[in-house]
Amino acid sequence: xxxxxxxxxxxxGTIALSGCVEKTPACNDxxxxxxxxxxxxxxxxxxxxxxxxxxxxxxxEWVVTLGEExxxxxxxxxxxKSSVQAGNHTEFYETDGTTTYRYFQTENxxxxxxxxxxxSTQPSFYENLKETDFTLMENxxxxxxxxxxxxxxxxxxxxxxxxxxxxxxxxxxYITQIKFDILVGDLVYKLTLNYSNHNxxxxxxxxxx
Amino acid sequence: MRNPFWKxxxxxxxITLFTFTLVQPYRVNAALRIYQKSRDTQYVEGVRHIxxxxxIDFNGTISEQVINYAGINIKNNPHIKVVVADNYKVxxxxxxxxxxxxxxxxxxxxxxxxxxxxxxxxxNMSNGIPVSPYVRNYEVIFQGxxxxxxLVGFKDNGDVxxxxxxxxxxxxxxFDQDGSLKLNPIKVNAFNRLPANDNEVTAFFTEHxxxxxxxxxxxxxxxxxxxxxxxxxxxxxxxxFGSITNEVISVQENQFILMGSKLFAEGFIESTDTIxxxxxxxGIFEGVRDAIGGWEILVKNGVPxxxxxxxxxxxxxxxxxxxxxxxxxxVFFVTVxxxxxxxxxxxxxxxxxAEIMAYFEADHAINLDGGGSTTMAILNGEDYDIVNxxxxxxxxxxxxxxxxxxxxxxxxxxxxxxxxxxxILNTPSNxxxxxxxxxxxxxxxxxxxxxxxxxxxxxxxxxxxxxxxxLPIGTYDxxxxxxxxxxxxxxxxxxxxxxxxxxxxxxxxxxxxIRAYTQTQHNNNQSN
Numbered sequence: 001x002x003x004x005x006x007x008x009x010x011x012x013g014t015i016a017l018s019g020c021v022e023k024t025p026a027c028n029d030x031x032x033x034x035x036x037x038x039x040x041x042x043x044x045x046x047x048x049x050x051x052x053x054x055x056x057x058x059x060x061e062w063v064v065t066l067g068e069e070x071x072x073x074x075x076x077x078x079x080x081k082s083s084v085q086a087g088n089h090t091e092f093y094e095t096d097g098t099t100t101y102r103y104f105q106t107e108n109x110x111x112x113x114x115x116x117x118x119x120s121t122q123p124s125f126y127e128n129l130k131e132t133d134f135t136l137m138e139n140x141x142x143x144x145x146x147x148x149x150x151x152x153x154x155x156x157x158x159x160x161x162x163x164x165x166x167x168x169x170x171x172x173x174y175i176t177q178i179k180f181d182i183l184v185g186d187l188v189y190k191l192t193l194n195y196s197n198h199n200x201x202x203x204x205x206x207x208x209x
Numbered sequence: 210m211r212n213p214f215w216k217x218x219x220x221x222x223x224i225t226l227f228t229f230t231l232v233q234p235y236r237v238n239a240a241l242r243i244y245q246k247s248r249d250t251q252y253v254e255g256v257r258h259i260x261x262x263x264x265i266d267f268n269g270t271i272s273e274q275v276i277n278y279a280g281i282n283i284k285n286n287p288h289i290k291v292v293v294a295d296n297y298k299v300x301x302x303x304x305x306x307x308x309x310x311x312x313x314x315x316x317x318x319x320x321x322x323x324x325x326x327x328x329x330x331x332x333n334m335s336n337g338i339p340v341s342p343y344v345r346n347y348e349v350i351f352q353g354x355x356x357x358x359x360l361v362g363f364k365d366n367g368d369v370x371x372x373x374x375x376x377x378x379x380x381x382x383x384f385d386q387d388g389s390l391k392l393n394p395i396k397v398n399a400f401n402r403l404p405a406n407d408n409e410v411t412a413f414f415t416e417h418x419x420x421x422x423x424x425x426x427x428x429x430x431x432x433x434x435x436x437x438x439x440x441x442x443x444x445x446x447x448x449x450f451g452s453i454t455n456e457v458i459s460v461q462e463n464q465f466i467l468m469g470s471k472l473f474a475e476g477f478i479e480s481t482d483t484i485x486x487x488x489x490x491x492g493i494f495e496g497v498r499d500a501i502g503g504w505e506i507l508v509k510n511g512v513p514x515x516x517x518x519x520x521x522x523x524x525x526x527x528x529x530x531x532x533x534x535x536x537x538x539x540v541f542f543v544t545v546x547x548x549x550x551x552x553x554x555x556x557x558x559x560x561x562x563a564e565i566m567a568y569f570e571a572d573h574a575i576n577l578d579g580g581g582s583t584t585m586a587i588l589n590g591e592d593y594d595i596v597n598x599x600x601x602x603x604x605x606x607x608x609x610x611x612x613x614x615x616x617x618x619x620x621x622x623x624x625x626x627x628x629x630x631x632x633i634l635n636t637p638s639n640x641x642x643x644x645x646x647x648x649x650x651x652x653x654x655x656x657x658x659x660x661x662x663x664x665x666x667x668x669x670x671x672x673x674x675x676x677x678x679x680l681p682i683g684t685y686d687x688x689x690x691x692x693x694x695x696x697x698x699x700x701x702x703x704x705x706x707x708x709x710x711x712x713x714x715x716x717x718x719x720x721x722x723i724r725a726y727t728q729t730q731h732n733n734n735q736s737n
Binding site: 056071077079080082089093100105117 | 639641642643644649682710712713715716717719720722723724725726727728730731732733734735
């Protein structure tokens, strides 16, 4: 009986001790272990794209040309507050805890309403692009011919029949400009997105009625 | 013939014929017969255009004529106005063709469209100065070298006046920045000399070559338009406040100088005012917006003139232009071509022209310049057709013309008292344009109407603080101004401009997409 108890204790101890042995999780091929964490391998260029996509403080000017018509929209992101000046009106968004408010213009001034935002997040349409996807030409990164699902998914969120072309980037510390065309049937929307005021954008929501 | 029945019948026929021969009707317009070979009628924006090719018989004299008529009842069609036009240079006169005058109307009044028009007054062919008085948009551009000829004047309410011009003398008229005349205008006693006493006001122009040798106050006006025929006695001048000086000065180019203590009452002339020196029309012509002269009355009280003794080469066949008015409010222009007999354009004498104007039922008509000047233009799509055949073989440059226009001519505000102590209305605020294009703004106390200005040129009148703009694709600056009872309240300032862009539906869809993208990004930022 003692032998059985001894063997049982040895087995238990072995199992217990084996649990203390450090096991190294496997990283994917495109990842490296940094401080015990698998981190995607990125070139300096790709890091800039990733960092831009994860900025929560930036101003983006969207210039859209459709034939002879042009619209300019200003998108500002400042953490929990954002604004979009598009068309003839400006809207604001503010998140307080789990509640997000939308401020919108009326003839009586601004009014506020609660909005339900999607719980899921979507990757930016450019953050997973690789440096090898581009051809560098005079400081402009021209996207090579190929299939880029994130971009395609983005343009199809406008119109399920939309495609894109002529995608190019300009990059400094962050992306400074993205240009591309969205094609929907015979319509060609020429987009220029100018990024500025990285980490220096301020949004103040308006007083409301 | 032995049959008594035939004898009686023959006798009855002879008696009947004899009776017709002896008995004259009470009144027969037997002087003119028009035997039309062709007649085309069309309507352009309500203006009736008739073109007639005809053989006319005037007291037994047969001639071939081509006649053009353009007319409309402007009382029943208040959207149609009659205006005069020229293409005078600033600080002078000049000559221009009818199409050039049409172009100039469109430059000055972008909200109107010329429908039809003809050449105007007789003029000095070396400089374009008209012979008779000439009033353009309330400005007495020229007082005329003679007042003996007949003038036709057009008032803003559609009234047409007709007769010899009369004047009450030159005045200094001061208009505030909104174009309101400050009451009351000041009489100008003389030109190019010092005031004789404290009650006199005088004006100096460049014809006064020497210095104005006086230490009294002088108002120097920067000329916007100074017109002189060189006589030293006939002027039109308009300018902006320059400066006031007591120094001895001389008149410089593009300026005129006013003297007289009445001018310098505090606040009467301010730096934002416009100052006009012009003749004041009186009698039936007081308040005319436009007036143009002619030579020889053709029809008076519905009766064609039969006696001509003076001018317009009345006894000779020539191309002729005339303007006629009917008591029902119809105004019409007529041209008759001439000097082109192979094409059946013999031209008419003044006697025949008078009968033609009576044929078109004129109650009054005057003869305008003719000969090679005779021109009629009619709108055709985007362009203008010269519907007659000018006898020079090309368009002659003349002094001025008279035209039917469609649209809103600029309205002047009523005069304002001096000093102006009326309450100023608050400025409209909180301009907002819904996606549907409806503009709203805060109502202003005591306002009775509002003017919505689009790009500073197009005006929409409204009595409420909400108006649908209905604009085509483009970007616009919108401003609003409030008006109240003119006697008690001065109009407000213009509101701050609101920039508004009208987009296509395809662009609007994309703008919605940008808003949705912003929401998504905002959501992503909260999850980071």
